Amino acid sequence: xxxxxxxxxxxxxxxxxxxxxxxxxxxxxxxxxxxxxxxxxxxxxxxxxxxxxxxxxxxxxxxxxxxxxxxxxxxxxxxxxxxxxxxxxxxxxxxxxxxxxxxxxxxxxxxxxxxxxxxxxxxxxxxxxxxxxxxxxxxxxxxxxxxxxxxxxxxxxxxxxxxxxxxxxxxxxxxxxxxxx
Numbered sequence: 462x463x464x465x466x467x468x469x470x471x472x473x474x475x476x477x478x479x480x481x482x483x484x485x486x487x488x489x490x491x492x493x494x495x496x497x498x499x500x501x502x503x504x505x506x507x508x509x510x511x512x513x514x515x516x517x518x519x520x521x522x523x524x525x526x527x528x529x530x531x532x533x534x535x536x537x538x539x540x541x542x543x544x545x546x547x548x549x550x551x552x553x554x555x556x557x558x559x560x561x562x563x564x565x566x567x568x569x570x571x572x573x574x575x576x577x578x579x580x581x582x583x584x585x586x587x588x589x590x591x592x593x594x595x596x597x598x599x600x601x602x603x604x605x606x607x608x609x610x611x612x613x614x615x616x617x618x619x620x621x622x623x624x625x626x627x628x629x630x631x632x633x634x635x636x637x638x639x640x641x642x
Contacts, residue, residue: 462640463515465554467545468522469493472608473560473630477520480631485512488523499523499541504548518556518638519549524583528564528576535579546586550593557598558637559587563623565602599637606630 462483468474469486470493478484486493487502495502495509504510513519524538542559549557565580567573573581584600591598604625607613613624625633635641 462517462638464638465512465516465519466522467499467520468524471522472526473603473606474522476606476627476630477522477634480627485516499545500537502544504544504551510552513548513554514552516554518558519545519554520634520638521545521557521559521583524560524579525576528562528574530576532575535575539579539582542583542586546590550590550596553595555596556638557587557590557596558634559583559598559600561600561602563602563604569619597639601633601637603633604629 462481464477464481464484465487466474466477466484467487469478469484470488470490474486474488478486485495487495487497487499489496489498495512502509504513521542523541525534527534546557546559561580561584562576564574564577565584567577580600587598587600590596604623605616605620606625607616613621616624
């Protein structure tokens with residue numbers, strides 16, 4: 462399965478690139494196949510358009526993972542996701558997975574913040590995308606994926622309760638993409 466992964470050089474993106482053999486990565490960081498800011502990426506550029514057209518699926522990870530980031534960052538994440546989803550719809554990408562978070566529906570009585578609302582919007586984008594025949598879309602509420610063993614060792618119990626190791630991460634994204642289902 463040929464995948465396009467936005468945020469390919471981040472914590473989760475690097476893990477997915479290691480598991481799925483045919484990935485084209487898009488990220489603002491060096492190492493990606495397409496180095497670009499999603500807010501400025503020209504989806505009609507030949508290489509980008511052909512990359513999306515040839516994809517069996519797109520995994521969108523390129524958003525802030527920080528619930529306390531500025532509201533401006535979350536607004537930009539929504540705008541970037543909407544542009545990407547529209548580009549996928551334009552070329553007919555058959556599968557789309559958008560990373561979401563439990564912050565879209567906070568637990569323990571926490572109030573929803575801009576981050577949570579941005580995730581709700583992304584979930585709505587996935588639902589809208591899936592309305593067209595021949596398209597499958599999932600907003601996957603990803604658990605906590607630590608960047609290092611040190612983070613895991615120092616994590617509080619409440620965070621450990623939502624920990625996704627590499628095996629679970631792979632299984633959940635495979636299921637969301639319809640691989641092996």
